[in-house]
Amino acid sequence: MSHGKIREDKTCLNCGHQVEERFCPHCGQENTERRQPFYFLFTHFVEDFTHYDGQFWGTVKNLIFKPGKLTNIYLEGKRQTFVPPVKLYIFVSFITFFMFALFPMVLFNSDSNKGGTLDKAAIIKNIKPADTQKLIDSIKARKNLTKEDSLAIKSLQVLPDSAKIEDFAKILEMDKKIDSNSGFGNYKTRKSYDSAMAKNPSFLDFIQIPIAHKFFELKDNGVKKEEIVTSMVEKSFHNLPKALFIYLPIFAFFLWIFHNKKKWWYFDHGIFTLHYFSFLLLIILLIFLISKLTGLSGFKMINALLYLIMSLLTLYSMGYFFIAHRRVYHSHGLVSLIIGMILFTINFIAFMFLVVGLALISFLMIH
Structure with missing residues (x-):
């Protein structure tokens, strides 16, 4: 219920009808003073x-x-x-x-990791054996395994509950840029990717091409x-x-x-x-x-x-x-x-x- 001060004039400011009580029976507007305190x-x-x-x-x-x-x-x-x-x-x-x-x-965690890395302690605390195995399987499922993938698998396989935080940080490498050898699919550069897409167009190109271009853009900019x-x-x-x-x-x-x-x-x-x-x-x-x-x-x-x-x-x-x-x-x-x-x-x-x-x-x- 509003606490605005009621006008002495019983003529509704909105529609001109007579207001017997607080609200106009014709339009429903409350018959309060036009000017009110700031609060x-x-x-x-x-x-x-x-x-x-x-x-x-x-x-x-x-x-x-x-x-x-x-x-x-x-x-x-x-x-x-x-x-x-x-x-x-x-x-x-x-x-x-x-x-x-x-x-x-x-x-x-900017307090404990001023360099911008992940809060590694929180990651180690929350990771579970089942999640570790899923991560290993997902890495092994890749077509072309890199040196980084092999390192990740070895580190995860020997990762005990009391694992060193620094070892797990090397796997994530969140403070690093996208590797220069990384690519979108089998393509290392935007030029090679565009050339391949021009030769083999797909109905999903409207989704894949913008994503690939953004990937190469971020890679070139060193994000x-x-x-x-x-x-x-x-x-x-x-x-x-x-x-x-x-x-x-x-x-x-x-x-x-x-x-x-x-x-x-x-x-x-x-x-x-x-x-x-x-x-x-x-x-x-x-x-x-x-x-x-x-x-x-x-x-x-x-x-x-x-x-x-x-x-x-x-x-x-x-x-x-x-x-x-x-x-x-x-x-x-x-x-x-x-x-x-x-x-x-x-x-x-x-x-x-x-x-x-x-x-x-x-x-x-x-x-």
């Missing part, structure tokens, strides 16, 4: 989204703890009780990515591997809101395909999608903030509890879709589960394509 700008902003009458917090509570309820209420026509879906998504998206920008992810990774992560992060916004109608489209077209309109699926994506953004934000707390606490028990909370939130976010889908679409339990699994799988694959595309775009944007 009113901030209080008005907060009120618009949080509504001191509890609308916003009631919306968030139901969104998190009662899957599908907001969608059901909105589709029933009760649209003044909670924050509208579009407004909710925009606000949650803004808060989430604002917090990401405020507390950026640290890929490289370090660390700079490439950092730039890709930063640009991917800035493009993520756009990617999510683009994926909204795609997600709703998949819902539309698997449900009765006469009973459920595309609009209905769009409302479900907005609420579901708003929930996902909130969970991502919570996990992100909790992960920041793990770095502040030196107590193992507290950190273990925080990691447990993050794991539970991750599991809940996976099960949330099935619960919300069952409650909104009122399908039989088994049918709802099957449709939910199919939709979950399709959307996972489609979103992975979107993420890969985002990574490629971010790579092409590196300067």
Whole structure:
């Protein structure tokens, strides 16, 4: 509820109708004074989204703890009780990515590695035997093994839990430039690559050629591997809101395909999608903030509890879709589960394509 001073004049400034109480019965505008104190700008902003009458917090509570309820209420026509879906998504998206920008992810430990290398201690701590074997297998699968590949395999094969950090750093070499002998496929220079592509064109050239040109450009400019990774992560992060916004109608489209077209309109699926994506953004934000707390606490028990909370939130976010889908679409339990699994799988694959595309775009944007 706004706390702006009510005008003594009962004529609405917007439409000219008589206003008996606080709001105009014709256009809905609040009959408050035109000039307000400066702080009113901030209080008005907060009120618009949080509504001191509890609308916003009631919306968030139901969104998190009662899957599908907001969608059901909105589709029933009760649209003044909670924050509208579009407004909710925009606000949650803004808060989430604002917090990401405020507390950026640290890929490289500048305090312990002033030269710009990776935080090697963190890498050694997190690497697992299964991951090591996967890395060895991926290197062996390459067609042409280089000296660096052989060194990497030998180092990984003898890498014990107490391995020296310096040995693992030599494998990554993130502080070095792209090797002069490195190439794109079997081609060491852009000229040789372009010549080969001209002789053997492919329908994937529109993707491969720009990536290859960017690779050779970075190689010629002497860009370090660390700079490439950092730039890709930063640009991917800035493009993520756009990617999510683009994926909204795609997600709703998949819902539309698997449900009765006469009973459920595309609009209905769009409302479900907005609420579901708003929930996902909130969970991502919570996990992100909790992960920041793990770095502040030196107590193992507290950190273990925080990691447990993050794991539970991750599991809940996976099960949330099935619960919300069952409650909104009122399908039989088994049918709802099957449709939910199919939709979950399709959307996972489609979103992975979107993420890969985002990574490629971010790579092409590196300067």
